[in-house]
Amino acid sequence: MLQELIVALIVVVALLQVCRRYLPATLRQRIVYALARKGFDQERMAKLFKTQSSCGDGCGSCGSCETKTAADAPQDTKAVRRVITLHVQR
Structure with a gap:
């Protein structure tokens, strides 16, 4: 019985x-x-879970629910490119 509880605890962790x-x-x-x-x-x-506690509850502190107005939009409309670096091992 004790072994099963320990295994269950290990699986949960x-x-x-x-x-x-x-x-x-x-x-x-x-x-x-x-x-x-x-x-x-x-x-x-x-x-x-290594995340912010306020996201998802609608408190408004993270700013993710706010909509941007035309005045808040950035002037530069160029798309930002992200580069993924690949390390090839041979």
Whole structure:
């Protein structure tokens, strides 16, 4: 019985590690928000999932819900290119 509990605890910790490392940030934020709605501490869950605690709850502190007006839009309309560096090992 004790061995099964220890194995279950190890599996839960491994799942948490995979979630916080490999899930996209938006999905981690949704998980934190869902757990906060179920009664868990949002600050603590945000630390566990390495995300901001205020995203998804509509508080307006992160600015992601705000719409940009024409005055706030950047003057330069060129697309920004991101370069992904590949390291080839031969």
